Amino acid sequence: MTEPAVNQSLAADHGLKPDEYQRILNLLERTPTFTELGIFSAMWNEHCSYKSSKKWLRTLPTKGPQVICGPGENAGVIDIGDGQAVVFKMESHNHPSYIEPHQGAATGVGGILRDVFTMGARPIAAMNALSFGEIEHPKTRSLVAGVVEGIGSYGNCFGVPTVGGEVRFHPAYNGNCLVNAFAAGLADADKIFYSAASGVGMPVVYLGAKTGRDGVGGATMASAEFGEDAEEKRPTVQVGDPFTEKRLLEACLELMASGAVISIQDMGAAGLTCSAVEMGDKGNLGIELDLDAVPCREQAMSAYEMMLSESQERMLMVLKPEKEAVARAIFDKWDLDFAIVGHTIPEDRFLVKHDGEIKADLPLKALSGEAPEYDRPWVETSAARPLAPVPEMDPAEALAALMGSPNLCSRAWVWQQYDHMVMADTVVRPGSDAAVVRVHGTQKALAFTADVTPRYCKANPVEGGKQAVAEAFRNLSATGARPLAVTDNLNFGNPEKPEIMGQFVGCIKGIGAACEALDMPVVSGNVSLYNETNGEAILPTPSIGAVGLLTSLDEAIPMAPCAGDALLMIGHSEGHLGQSALIWELWGRSDGDAPHVDLRAERKAGELVRALKAEGLISAAHDLSDGGLGVAAAEMALAAGTGVALDAAEGMTPLAWFFGEDQGRYLIAAPEAAVDEITRLAIAAQVPVRRVGMTGGDTVRLGTSEVTLSGLREVHETGFARLMGEA
């Protein structure tokens, strides 16, 4: 193959702006080779370089006594006591999933699992946050079916329980769905593996699957907007093989236990290029690669293709030379490729040879260190228009409509396609506030949740950013877990538009404030920009994945109350209906400001719920979020199979009281005898508490109107199949 001539037009085809190409010319003082141009485009695209977001990401709180490793490595690491650590991250695979839903979503799962086990952790839980267009859109059903099947096919085969997540529908995602995959793993706190190479002349080893032409240019594709030709980009999507990934996991963990590994990095976006540069850069070393040694699955692959391939299930490792035989034997056992493809060199140089020729000879540090960084202009999001009057409606009818609506009906259709019990440690399954997974062989457990309310973020990015973190905090607290830390997956439109950049900046400010106030540092994350099709941006969607710790399973709080329990609401209510699920799901309205989050009150309320559990006073708890008190009570009733009766509130319309979405609230259930003591403790903690009703019977009663529990169950549990046209 003859290589094309490198010039500004070719650079533009690689997604490099004219000033970025000029920067390369200045840096090299010559024209780059074709392979070098490919390497620059891979390293300098938005996906790998974070060039638009870096300035703002630096403002996020990332430290705390619980943090072993914050952002910058493959995943964040948090201390969970007893010499153990949880390793976790969330990452997007939006563009590939829109182009090819099954493989796009599957390889998203594969990538995030690799990020976790690269650090020496065995994955123990996965989640995913999915945003699709409106169900009536002709593409939506096939995207939902394909993405869910893809996630299931990968996670189920790999053998990690998929325990939670989110699924939303909104027309803003019609041309650009979001697939955010989360994974968490468990490791010994003193046996975490990092990517920094060390030592000169150390072998650089290629592990795992062979390299093919799939995914060439994937990261660059993921850094551009879609036009009408999105489907034509299918060849840039990689194909996943979870069976190879499972073997790679077992082989890597065996290899790490053998003491052979100096450093390790998975080949994700921009494959061999990104992983090699990362290891050299972090270790202040150069890397020399001999591509003739790279195991290839296709014939006559060029250096350019090998450097940019995003073939899955591959790792790069710097090995202790004396352990080569041990390492090779482990990879032979698992029938995986093992090849020495280069070595570390003392000078700041990235040297790539192929077929006896030098294909790239670049200053290594400049590839990441000299990457462009932008301070994009941004404008503050203007205030949302005030909430127009909300019509009156029978609250029980409104509840039934909400519980069967696309965004609030049961997600069992989705999570029953995911093995959520493999590894036999899933204590709280999907469908609750947060999933709870036991730390194998102990009485400890970890709680996981993924949250964001994009409607809020659109109306008020700062409050929406806060709310995403606050809701995660609340979901963890409602299961009895102490919130530890978060990973953020920031999905936005084109950052070159000041109003989109303004959404991004606002959300970051809100997330930062909430993480600080709730003591949940950001330890890993991912930014996905350019989520636009034909100029239409998605809703700002900063997905927050959060992890909490239960030091004993005795601390776990169920969501299902007992019949005859008193129901109490923790937190303050004003009946906030702006941007609520009620007005959106029932009338397609999105007016009013997002609810504001009082972070101090949020923290106190969460701490109170956990304290009440420690005192043995409550039988169940559930957080109040979309659909407010009414939906929370209905969900608890369905979980328990017992009815509930909620009283109306004075001074508030029934719809505002039952469906208002004020933040910082929980619904708790307790035996009658405990109510006085709960009230006393709440007052002492300066947290509002009020009795709102009782459990029992076989209806859900809201003030004076009611709906049968069986009727509610029917609309709630068949809702998703109905959306998919299966019922």
Added chain:
Amino acid sequence: MKSAVIVFPGSNCDRDLAVALGAAAGRPASMVWHKDAALPPGLDVVAIPGGFSFGDYLRCGAIAARSPIMRAVVDFAHRGGIVLGICNGFQILIEAGLLPGALMRNQTLKFVCRDVHLSVETLQSPFTSAFGNQRVIRVPVAHHDGAYIADYALAARLEAEDRIAFRYVDADGDATEAANPNGSVGNIAGVLSDNRRILGMMPHPERLADPQLGGTDGAPMFRSLVEAVAEVA
């Protein structure tokens, strides 16, 4: 009870099964690699776990059934050894010719992971004797290819010989169509070999054998094995 769990590349319920066997027996199960040619000496029970051996490529269980260790497992079974196959393990036992019938893609064409109710159809086996009066149990399924297919003659023979170990039923114990998660013939969830020493089943009793995981209905299976082995000894 001395038990072994066979580990294939792609097995992923191997640890879960070993935990359940170990808890019942009071001694750990040995883990045996698929490339080994022989089983450890003195075994009472060989267990083949769930998962995706060889990625479910070709046909679920087909490649694993031809692994070196499976010759030893077949010999063990032919000598009257107790062999348990769960989920992918059931698929492997069928592919190895140790159990009759076939397992096909679920009728819904979707992977299904949820709790199901099973009726314990016979107590006459080393896997089911301890269920006693507990004739309807709740355990999970998690599979894509779990529709048990048998022709009329085979189904009739299994029935006549009391070799159907479990059926999918509703909470009241009725084998309704709605209770069948995958389209299995006759709601069959597990079958015994003609000497009643080999059981293959799609549901996962090992996942509900610990009260912390929300149920213990799977535990009597492992108790049955321990008791059966103790009686012989």
